[in-house]
Amino acid sequence: MEESGPGRVAPRLVPYSRPRLGAADAFVRAREFRADMATRRSVRMFSADAVPRELIELAIMTAASAPSGAHQQPWTFVAVGDPTIKQRIRLAAEEEERRSYEGGRMPPDWLAALEPLGTDWHKPFLEIAPWIVVLFEQVHGWSTDGTVRKHYYARESVGIACGLFIAAIHRMGLATLTHTPSPMGFLTGILERPKNERPFVLLPVGYPAVDCTVPDLTRKALDEVAVFVDGPTGPGT
């Protein structure tokens, strides 16, 4: 626990509480959220239909509510709706992906792991989706005197923000893809980001195309992903 002492600034604390839900309400909300999130899929076939910028802003603000190491909020979201920039991103991403898929840059076991998804170097969705949101990780920050300020757990923090963004987009009836064209350095140049920011993930956002299909996947069951060490009351009812 943090304690104030000589040379330390006492933290400013504010009251915090949440409405306590009855058990029934908690289950209803938990099941509703779980069922909705279970229908989330990564989409690679988008409609070109417009999505209001305000929805993207809301998703970004939801993502930016994520916890972060030492509350440093080490993320920058760049939302691109400009067709010219989207085209530049598509061409650069396809160039990198072509070299990876067909130029021998991806080892055979990686290609084999991707086979069930049917992905290749073509990324037309990067131009078709009305928005591309690129999430940058601020590897370090800057102090007021211009010196480097270390960021703690930046990667983990940005990963959590990314998850909240994906959930927020899904709740709006929109779809996205967690896209990581490798390597992603071209995004720094195209989007003119500073040196302390590293591209983390690229997220096209839009409605799924009317004829959208997705790979037929199953998800692991609870007992494959979780281990419980029950307390004295047991598993409960």
Ligand SMILES: Cc1cc2nc3c(=O)[nH]c(=O)nc-3n(C[C@H](O)[C@H](O)[C@H](O)COP(=O)(O)O)c2cc1C
């Ligand atoms: C870190 C990360 C990177 C990913 N990179 C890509 C990618 O570059 N291209 C792609 O088509 N899908 C990518 N995906 C999406 C996965 O293939 C997808 O999440 C997985 O197949 C499960 O499908 P679902 O998201 O529909 O449940 C990525 C997912 C994650 C979490």
